[in-house]
Amino acid sequence: MTTWEGLLFGIGFVTQPEVLIYCFLGVVLGTFVGVLPGIGAMAAISLLLPITYYITPEAALIMLAGVYYGAQYGGAVASILLRLPGTPQSAVTTLDGYPMAQNGRAGVALFTAMASSFVGSMIGILVLVLLANWLSRAATAFGAADYAAMMILGLVAASTIGTARPAKGFAMVTLGLLLGCIGTDVNSGAQRFTFGQTELLDGINLVALAMGLFGVAEVIANVRNPDRQSVAARIGLRRLMPSRDDLRRMISPMLRGSALGSFFGALPGTGSTLSSFLSYSMERRIARRPERFGKGAVEGVAGPESANNSAAITAFAPTLTLGIPGDPIMALLLGALVIHGIQPGPMMLEARPEMFWGLVASFGIGNLLLLVLNLPLIGIWVAMLRIPFNYLYPAILVFLCLGVYSVRGLSFDIMAVAGIGLAGYLLAIAKFSPALLLLGFVLGPLIETNLRRAFLISRGDPMIFLERPIAAGFVIATVALLLLPVWKAWRRRAHS
Amino acid sequence: MQRDWPDIFGGLLLAILGAGAALWAAMYYDMGSLRRMGPGFFPVLLGAALFLLGLVIALPALARSAEPPKIEPATALAVLAAIVIFALSLSRLGLAGATAITVLVASLPAPRKGWVWRIVLALGVTVLTVLVFSVGLRMTLPVWPRLS
Numbered sequence: 196m197t198t199w200e201g202l203l204f205g206i207g208f209v210t211q212p213e214v215l216i217y218c219f220l221g222v223v224l225g226t227f228v229g230v231l232p233g234i235g236a237m238a239a240i241s242l243l244l245p246i247t248y249y250i251t252p253e254a255a256l257i258m259l260a261g262v263y264y265g266a267q268y269g270g271a272v273a274s275i276l277l278r279l280p281g282t283p284q285s286a287v288t289t290l291d292g293y294p295m296a297q298n299g300r301a302g303v304a305l306f307t308a309m310a311s312s313f314v315g316s317m318i319g320i321l322v323l324v325l326l327a328n329w330l331s332r333a334a335t336a337f338g339a340a341d342y343a344a345m346m347i348l349g350l351v352a353a354s355t356i357g358t359a360r361p362a363k364g365f366a367m368v369t370l371g372l373l374l375g376c377i378g379t380d381v382n383s384g385a386q387r388f389t390f391g392q393t394e395l396l397d398g399i400n401l402v403a404l405a406m407g408l409f410g411v412a413e414v415i416a417n418v419r420n421p422d423r424q425s426v427a428a429r430i431g432l433r434r435l436m437p438s439r440d441d442l443r444r445m446i447s448p449m450l451r452g453s454a455l456g457s458f459f460g461a462l463p464g465t466g467s468t469l470s471s472f473l474s475y476s477m478e479r480r481i482a483r484r485p486e487r488f489g490k491g492a493v494e495g496v497a498g499p500e501s502a503n504n505s506a507a508i509t510a511f512a513p514t515l516t517l518g519i520p521g522d523p524i525m526a527l528l529l530g531a532l533v534i535h536g537i538q539p540g541p542m543m544l545e546a547r548p549e550m551f552w553g554l555v556a557s558f559g560i561g562n563l564l565l566l567v568l569n570l571p572l573i574g575i576w577v578a579m580l581r582i583p584f585n586y587l588y589p590a591i592l593v594f595l596c597l598g599v600y601s602v603r604g605l606s607f608d609i610m611a612v613a614g615i616g617l618a619g620y621l622l623a624i625a626k627f628s629p630a631l632l633l634l635g636f637v638l639g640p641l642i643e644t645n646l647r648r649a650f651l652i653s654r655g656d657p658m659i660f661l662e663r664p665i666a667a668g669f670v671i672a673t674v675a676l677l678l679l680p681v682w683k684a685w686r687r688r689a690h691s
Numbered sequence: 692m693q694r695d696w697p698d699i700f701g702g703l704l705l706a707i708l709g710a711g712a713a714l715w716a717a718m719y720y721d722m723g724s725l726r727r728m729g730p731g732f733f734p735v736l737l738g739a740a741l742f743l744l745g746l747v748i749a750l751p752a753l754a755r756s757a758e759p760p761k762i763e764p765a766t767a768l769a770v771l772a773a774i775v776i777f778a779l780s781l782s783r784l785g786l787a788g789a790t791a792i793t794v795l796v797a798s799l800p801a802p803r804k805g806w807v808w809r810i811v812l813a814l815g816v817t818v819l820t821v822l823v824f825s826v827g828l829r830m831t832l833p834v835w836p837r838l839s
């Protein structure tokens with residue numbers, strides 16, 4: 196199927212009324228949780244996973260993807276109006292979006308965020324369409340050693356880029372990998388770390404892990420958070436349209452942000468949070484008057500918002516064509532596919548074209564829906580943000596428990612959420628990244644299987660990782676990433 | 692300012708966890724060889740790595756000071772207790788009973804004083820939960836407490 200045929204096929208698939216409804220539901224729900232600080236796309240997708248058992252895998256994926264990029268829109272709303280990032284991706288948007296709101300330009304800031312998100316998504320879709328066939332063809336050339344090396348690069352990149360203490364990132368990834376070992380070993384059938392608990396034979400429940408680490412920990416941290424309780428509304432929404440000067444200022448940041456986001460989204464292991472941070476620092480670096488940043492510069496909203504949305508779209512490329520999730524949310528979506536008995540990978544484009552092209556087309560339609568929906572919805576989001584957290588969080592807890600319970604019908608999983616929630620809360624206090632833990636957990640079994648296979652093929656010779664050009668490339672990149680901070684520290688010392 | 696306790700405790704805890712996992716795996720699972728790895732190979736490797744990383748985090752932190760973290764044991768206890776209570780009571784008290792009790796317990800640490808709003812909230816969330824999960828999603832769960 197050529198790209199154009201595929202795209203037409205996808206549009207035909209998505210415009211079926213039933214699929215359209217799930218796409219719509221997904222983006223509305225995504226916006227909703229994005230606006231609600233504390234419940235990110237991660238928690239929402241975990242909550243929705245069980246519900247997707249009742250619908251077709253295509254509709255399920257389209258809905259969950261809608262939640263994912265819908266949350267990027269919603270996250271910007273809370274960042275601008277409340278200086279509370281609804282999602283980690285939109286944390287950067289608070290830097291200039293909130294000052295804009297304080298200057299009485301909340302409407303313009305929201306409009307900028309929406310328009311940038313839309314442009315970013317559209318460019319992301321374009322890149323995804325152009326890249327997909329190529330990536331899936333390239334992927335068939337991948338052997339076990341290449342897969343293992345690539346996933347290790349992904350983990351190293353995720354735990355070193357943008358963190359002050361790489362050791363803490365590595366520790367979380369390692370802990371995640373270790374937790375991924377729990378359960379029955381696929382190769383030998385041995386039970387590892389189950390301690391006689393039959394509930395652990397299939398390993399730790401992914402939904403319970405995600406809910407405990409993110410949902411429960413966020414709730415505990417926010418119950419007595421004064422920012423969360425006193426949601427004042429002094430928001431000038433009358434003027435939405437940006438001035439000609441604003442428009443002129445936002446166009447090139449949008450394009451640069453989209454390019455940056457598309458690139459980093461497609462790399463496994465990085466993702467949209469990193470892209471938005473990078474876009475912001477790039478805009479500030481090349482600005483003629485960098486001192487305006489942090490005081491309500493429209494470029495500081497336009498760049499990051501287009502970057503995180505384009506990254507959110509292109510992140511589907513490695514997830515679907517290689518079976519390698521670029522970030523924890525992608526890992527969760529990958530889990531959802533596997534639950535439905537679909538193995539993402541090089542063959543998916545041929546085996547399940549309706550899945551791939553339907554999803555791509557749904558991105559376009561979903562983003563269009565978001566743009567049309569969001570401008571009139573702003574009033575509703577503002578009203579919802581006024582619900583005190585007092586009333587909101589007990590309900591969130593009950594829904595979270597039921598969401599976990601509905602996966603397997605075991606009370607054990609709810610108990611696990613409590614235990615994992617405690618661990619997640621302590622991790623957040625000590626500033627360890629639970630997202631990296633989840634990434635390690637999801638990739639662990641895949642890495643182990645491929646490593647074992649690679650060594651089996653090479654008869655125990657580690658040179659297989661250097662003899663195969665693809666694997667060697669990843670190994671070199673990994674080593675470079677590991678040595679980069681050492682080199683930087685050495686140079687800093689040499690300077691002073 | 693005080694010593695960087697989160698990193699010290701966190702690092703040591705991870706080191707202990709890693710050492711424990713590595714030793715356990717080495718004792719009870721077959722290591723195999725590089726050519727044909729057994730079920731113990733990967734866990735031992737990871738446990739050892741976690742042990743080292745834990746030390747790398749904890750040891751430099753001994754000489755470092757940091758802002759004390761904000762911990763709220765009471766809030767954490769109430770929220771976690773609510774989840775445990777939900778898990779234990781779901782089959783006995785049914786969806787409605789378990790939800791009501793869970794909301795009441797969970798609302799304990801909320802800054803707003805008084806009991807009336809807590810009871811109203813418990814009733815409201817219970818109705819919503821039964822409507823969404825039992826009526827809407829047709830989850831197979833008893834709604835009411837078993838009287839026998």
